[in-house]
Amino acid sequence: MRLAPNGPLLDEAGPDSDVVLSSRVRLARNLAGFPFVNKATVAQRHQVIGLVQRVGLESTLGTGTVWVNLMHATSKERQLLVERHLISRQLAEGDTPRAVAISPDERISVMINEEDHLRLQVLLPGQQLEDALSRANSVDDAVETKLDVSFSRRWGYLTACPTNVGCGIRLSVMLHLPALRMTGEIERVRRAAKELHLAVRGFYGEGSDSTGDLYQVSNQVTLGVSENDLLEQFCQRIVPRLIDYERQARRLLEQSPTTLDDRLHRAMGVLRSARLMGIDEAMKLLSRIRLGACLGRLPDVDLRTVRRLLLQAQPAHLQLAMGSELGEDQLREARATMIREALT
């Protein structure tokens, strides 16, 4: 598997990156004439992979597109792809024929035989939902030019789970909301999100925790709304409002500068001194210093370093960087060393 040591979100921060880490658009599509993945035979799943491979995705994903057959990938490689947000946990953990095509810049991935035959994903740094949707549509058009997809006049794009039926699209933003968490306002945001029919999830999407104060906010309604309606809702109302709430909460924290600085410098102190560090603690403390860097209160810390550490502290990335199979304690030691060296 040919993947760069770092992901696409490392070199570029993107717009509104003090709060928005990344923007993602995901489309769910199924090929006509086949049962959905859970009822498809092994032969049919191979057929779906074969048909998608012949579409010529390289023309939209770019020359050098990487194809990964997940039946042949090692568990470490699969975990690396999850940490890089290129595949879902469900695709990583499956045990039937499934694959992913990844664009050379790692901004586009096409998962085959996840819950639906196709899950097209575009992931861009910062708030770039409009660009992400436009790219996702280009890939979708390329697929639909060559293959018939399951579609009904009434229900729209037919998906294995009826929660995705309709336009089959999920827009989401990964938000860093440490100040809303510290001020206890995050529950209010969750409730407001619920009223707006939005899902608020953790760092790795469905079923994951909000490690490092990172929250993924996405639409839940996909029927009766067009792609452009959703884009407008997100770009005009939802995302600007969430960014504004977090920035207000940050200003509130700055009204008690000593308390805030104490928290930031304590985090910095532990990161610069610890000899063993688990992933949850690393994420929590890196989140703190990311806040400090965004507010200009930790002048020694640059955001690129924090972005790199947030990625490379993940277990599979750490294993890859160390070049050897490490046990849990060795991983904690390697993580602490890597962070300490990067921050001192």
Added chain:
Amino acid sequence: MRCQHCDKPAVVHEVLIKNGKRTEVHLCETHAAEAGVPVTLHQPINQLLSQLVNVSPAGAKASPAKAQPTCSTCGLTFAQFRNSGILGCPDCYDIFEQNLGPLIEKAHAGAVSHTGKVPQRAGGNLDLQLLRQRLVRELDEAVAAEQYERAARLRDRLLTLPESGCSPATGIGEIEGA
């Protein structure tokens, strides 16, 4: 966190700031309802499905096996869907429409039909797509029932349809990995 009026878990959390004074409100479902605060505005499909079990008509209990709708294309029963939340094939949408329609409507904030993008090939070819799906299904049935003459007629009919990336003419028999 507990409700401020009783010992039940709080499901509504509000922070009110009035004249610079901060007040927190934590309410359980019952007290939130009494205060006129809607608690569940959007329900995930699994939650809706579990509620459906509770509101099934009394008569359905007498003969659950016979009353169970089953998709004739993929064999999925509605009970299986109720457990997993996942449908088996595109035809499930039509076959389970009576039970599924209200669930979809609730899960999508009252929406009853699609708005937005239509696939390029389906725009003018939707009927063709549906015809192809039906013929493929009938062909499978004919082969399974060893009705080879009928199967040959259906195959010939499929071959006369305009070229498609998913038609059996280009799909069946080609198995390869990624």
